[in-house]
Amino acid sequence: MSRIINISFSYKEYESLEELNADDQELIISARAAAGLAYAPYSKFMVGAAMRLESGRIVHGSNVENAAFPSGICAERTVIAGSVSNYPDDKPVALAIAAITEGGLPAEFVSPCGNCRQVIAEEEERTGRQIKIILSGKNKILVIDGVGSLLPLQFGRDSLRINHP
Ligand SMILES: [Zn+2]
Numbered sequence: 001m002s003r004i005i006n007i008s009f010s011y012k013e014y015e016s017l018e019e020l021n022a023d024d025q026e027l028i029i030s031a032r033a034a035a036g037l038a039y040a041p042y043s044k045f046m047v048g049a050a051m052r053l054e055s056g057r058i059v060h061g062s063n064v065e066n067a068a069f070p071s072g073i074c075a076e077r078t079v080i081a082g083s084v085s086n087y088p089d090d091k092p093v094a095l096a097i098a099a100i101t102e103g104g105l106p107a108e109f110v111s112p113c114g115n116c117r118q119v120i121a122e123e124e125e126r127t128g129r130q131i132k133i134i135l136s137g138k139n140k141i142l143v144i145d146g147v148g149s150l151l152p153l154q155f156g157r158d159s160l161r162i163n164h165p
Contacts, residue, residue, distance in 0.1 A: 009149030031098035038062035049075035053090040076116035109135035
């Protein structure tokens with residue numbers, strides 16, 4: 001007998017930066033600054049990510065495109081690679097993502113692509129703690145508790161054990 005299962009999730013939505021706490025405001029401003037450092041000559045879609053670690057340190061990343069398109073990398077994966085490489089024991093607690101287009105800050109928030117959601121999920125699994133995800137546009141900011149809700153039924157370490165007990 002089949003059943004229909006519904007999955008839903010909650011997030012907080014804000015209309016302006018000032019509604020957030022000081023730490024999250026700082027992280028969004030850092031992500032916007034990082035977007036300005038993106039190397040995006042092809043798409044002109046510049047994305048920045050800023051991640052706060054447990055120590056309070058903020059690390060940055062931006063998208064880095066390449067003429068051979070698959071060789072480019074998103075801001076979210078850049079910041080996680082940098083963080084894991086440089087501060088492997090300093091666990092990420094929050095990740096803010098912002099974009100700049102030719103028209104400036106987009107009104108709507110930008111959301112991580114599927115590849116990046118998977119990498120954020122692995123980082124949560126590696127460190128054993130959720131990463132608060134902050135998606136920011138000019139007129140709307142979303143705060144999401146962990147990547148799980150953006151990646152339901154996710155593939156992770158346990159998925160590999162299904163075939164290799
Ligand atoms: Zn991505």
